[in-house]
Amino acid sequence: MTNRLENTVALVTGSSSGIGAATARRLAAEGAAVALVARRRDRLDGLAAGIRADGGTALVVQADVTSQREAAGAVETAVAELGRLDTVVNNAGIMLLGPALDAPIGEWDQMVALNVQGMLYITHTALPHLVRAAADSPRQVADLVTITSTAGRVARPGSAVYNLTKFGAAAFSEALRQELIGRRVRVSVIEPGTVDTELASHLRDDIREAARSQTASIEPLRPDDIADTVAYIVTRDRRVAVNEMLVRAAEQTW
Template identity: 60%
Template sequence: MRPLEGTVALVTGASSGIGEATARALADDGAAVALVARRGDRLEALAASIGDAGGEALVVEADITDRAAADAAVAAAIARWGRLDILVNNAGVMLLGPIADAPLEEWDRMLEINLRAVLSMTHAVLPHLLAAAELGPRRVADLVNISSTAGRQVKRGSAVYNLTKHGVGAFSESFRQEFSRRHLRVGVVEPGAVRTELRDHLRPEIRAVQAERMAAMEALEPSDVADAVRYIVTRPRHQMINELLLRPTEQDD
């Protein structure tokens, strides 16, 4: 029997990169997966691929920076399967650059996606995770928040990104203290450099610097981070992985 057989997971930002790889990994381990993102065409292709491999997936096209949309995404998964055992808060954006002359809309965007959407999704799914922990086949449930090495260290040129990822870590630790005795676990994954679309949204001059940095190392692949998520949610009921820091071997910062 696969370790997540009979469970349901919801993955945000599932249309590409870490989210897509994580959805595939959880489906491979037996979970039914709700795929949540804005790009419906990519979600449809991913759902078809999961189905072809014998899994089950639900497409939920949504902008989860809208609280009502976050609530609706959770409701769609519950309507389909009647339960939720795992939430992976993966959706995020990294808009780097100096504080001076930074476009405020970039700061707002990071706050909306990296923090507010995490809070909205967690709030919406909380009663269902608690129910799964009490009554589900595993008698444990999991919240996994995808953070970054930026949630552990601060660098110039990434002030607001650092703020959001440190915030994810602080929220996760308080969540752990509140719900651990109810067997609702929380894990934070903190990847270093990963080959994803995150850098595509940077301003051109900053994107060039990041491209040079990435070219100087063998970066992580999205599947590497998905393996970390899979490890966290498949631990025995008595074991919780609170933080998992994951860097490319060649990354020296």
């Protein structure tokens, strides 16, 4: 690695597993000090130990971002401990699929709370810090990256509320992008297709089997593939803004 993010600080939500953990490792390898934000402290401690063993800097911040107080506290803790905030990756999310007619309302609440409100709580507190970082950084830029999904581009039966949260995140990001152009804060969305993560493990048993059969013929992306995408976006020169990247598994049609 070339330490392209040396002297910067990144915060990654949902970093206890999957895309979040891979992204945290990759940004640390690029030289960023990384704040690891998630609920599972044991997972975060293990990830932080691995990053430090490789010569990186990692701060464990246990928090549930669906709580406005905890989300704001996570951002402020990262800034207090690491000194600044140059990059935020809104990765925490949950996918609960199934027909709307039979869906427990609690599943809809969970998706809105994490995929939308959690993203908003982190972003709201982080924005002033990102603006300040862009103003005083030698790189003259800061980055806000939100991981959405192909479900933020294509609506399909059985994923109505998941689609709502991901389409909404994309629209929010685009409006924010336009607002922040003059502040040199780049706003990007990454739309992964099928990725080998824990996301499907939260599905009800019958829905999980249906989802598995649908993707059985697809070689899924790996979390590192999406981490590579994040790293590509946030290491560009300030003259380059990569606002949207759609990354599908090669055999995926939707």
